Amino acid sequence: MARPRTFDEAEVLEGAVAIFRERGYDGTSIPQLTKQLGICRQSLYAAFGDKRGLYLRALERWGEREVSCKLELLEREGESPLESLRTVIRGFAAYATVCPNEGCFTVTALVETRDDPEGLAVVERQIMRLERGYQLALERAVEAGELLPSARPARLARALTTTCNGIGLLTRLPSSGPRVADSVSVLLELINSHAA
Secondary structure (H helix, E strand, O other), X not given: OOOXXXXXXXXHHHHHHHHHHHHOOOOOOHHHHHHHHOOOHXXXXXXXXXXXXXXXXXXXXXXXXXXXXXXHHHOOOOOOHHHHHHHHHHHXXXXXXXXXXXXXXXXXXHHHOOOOHXXXXXXXXXXXXXXXXXXXXXXXXXXXXXXXXXXXXXXXXXXXXXXXXXXXXXXXXXXXXXXXXXXXXXXXXXXXXXXX
């Protein structure tokens, strides 16, 4: 009979997110994980299969939390879709200021999992989900008369996604704040150029 788990899986996943964000997959060892997460090697393997399994689950957890947070902002009832989108975009500049050198786990995972189809699939789902959220917000802004009908929401959403993910990677560089702030300003100008 298997022994019951003596750890909170959600807590372990949150801890794994922090460790993998800081050190990356290759820079993290099983002994580091077990020590920092407070679980034994056997428990880690029983719950997650191996280090890669834990990494993928942590990446999924991060994406679910971070994308859902942004989508909630974009989907607020009674709010201006355009202003909600601007708030999300401004959040990237705030993040670079408040959490310098951290970067986005999804984006760094894109680099780390480039040869891992399963890892890339997790990253792509997160990116596509957020891009779709941008597109729907832009479509609502067109319907609300906030953006011109010629705004082309799908194309703008792709540009936002690409630039925001680039920002997520560059925030790992020291002193990236001004670069990120300029990028955010350009994104806001791009959206405002389509304002009705």
